[in-house]
Amino acid sequence: MRGISFDIAHMLAGFLVLASFLMLYQARLYALLHVLALHAFVLALSVAWQAHIQDAPHLYITAAIALGFKAMLIPWALRRIVVRLGVHREIEAVGGIGLTMLGGIALVALSLEVMLPVTAQTDPVAREDIALALSVVLIGLLMMVTRRNAVSQVVGFLSLENGIILAATGARGMPLVVEISVAFSVLVAFIVIGIFLFRIRERFDTIDVGALEQHRGGRQ
Numbered sequence: 517m518r519g520i521s522f523d524i525a526h527m528l529a530g531f532l533v534l535a536s537f538l539m540l541y542q543a544r545l546y547a548l549l550h551v552l553a554l555h556a557f558v559l560a561l562s563v564a565w566q567a568h569i570q571d572a573p574h575l576y577i578t579a580a581i582a583l584g585f586k587a588m589l590i591p592w593a594l595r596r597i598v599v600r601l602g603v604h605r606e607i608e609a610v611g612g613i614g615l616t617m618l619g620g621i622a623l624v625a626l627s628l629e630v631m632l633p634v635t636a637q638t639d640p641v642a643r644e645d646i647a648l649a650l651s652v653v654l655i656g657l658l659m660m661v662t663r664r665n666a667v668s669q670v671v672g673f674l675s676l677e678n679g680i681i682l683a684a685t686g687a688r689g690m691p692l693v694v695e696i697s698v699a700f701s702v703l704v705a706f707i708v709i710g711i712f713l714f715r716i717r718e719r720f721d722t723i724d725v726g727a728l729e730q731h732r733g734g735r736q
Contacts, residue, residue, distance in 0.1 A: 521569045522644075525686075528562035529648040532682060533624060536655040536675055540616050543607055545598050545667060549591045552671050556586035559678045566685045575685055582681065590674065598667060610662045619662075623654040645686030652679030 535555040542548040560583040567575030609616050631647035656676030660669045 521565075525562070525565055525569060526644045526648075528558060528565055529645045529682060529686070531558045532562060532678065533648050533651050533655070536652050536679075537617065537620055539659060539671065539675060540620050540655065541613060543609075543613060545607060545665070546595070548607065548668060548671055549595050549598070552594070552674060553587050553591040555675055555678055556582055556591075559682060560587060562682060563685050578681065578685065582678075586674065586678065594667065594670070607663060607665050607668050610664065616658065616662050619658055620655050623658060624651040627651040627654060642686050646683050649679045649683035649686060652676070652682060655679075 532555065535551060535558055538551045539548060539555065542551055560579045563575055563582060564579035567573065567579060627650040628647050631650055632643065653676050656672045656674075656679060659672030659675065663669050663672060
């Protein structure tokens with residue numbers, strides 16, 4: 517039974533990595549927001565399963581926060597922002613989506629190569645989950661770097677934070693106060709980012725990072 521529990525935990529963490537690759541693959545904002553909701557839903561399932569196998573009831577609260585805020589509220593709010601900003605176009609990726617996907621594969625290999633030897637003496641569940649969580653974090657960073665649209669960069673930041681939560685819960689959880697403070701910090705950051713997106717749109721009539729760089733170059 518313990519082996520099956522470990523396998524399910526690793527499978528859910530692997531699904532989260534797969535959802536991160538689906539984010540890299542998306543070329544349209546609406547599809548990206550749908551995958552963001554899926555990403556958070558898989559995270560909620562993973563955290564809930566960790567709560568079960570660790571006998572840690574407080575992790576169920578973390579799973580509920582991930583489901584309510586990150587899988588439902590935030591994707592819905594981002595969709596409203598996209599509608600209000602009038603952004604209905606493809607997402608431009610630096611170097612193209614194919615090259616970005618190859619970069620993501622390399623980052624996963626790097627994560628496994630680095631983390632598995634370092635965590636050789638830790639709990640088997642934590643060892644695999646931390647390596648996969650690092651993959652999610654690095655893919656989130658890759659998305660923030662390679663996407664030219666500000667909304668997609670916000671999605672990359674949110675997926676990165678999902679990876680941090682997966683790592684924390686896999687490593688035998690973290691204090692409930694920390695979990696709640698992180699959730700509210702992300703919510704506040706999301707509100708601030710939304711305000712900045714509206715201000716950027718009003719000032720420059722675009723949220724494309726490349727266009728903003730060209731505008732800055734033209735002012736100099």
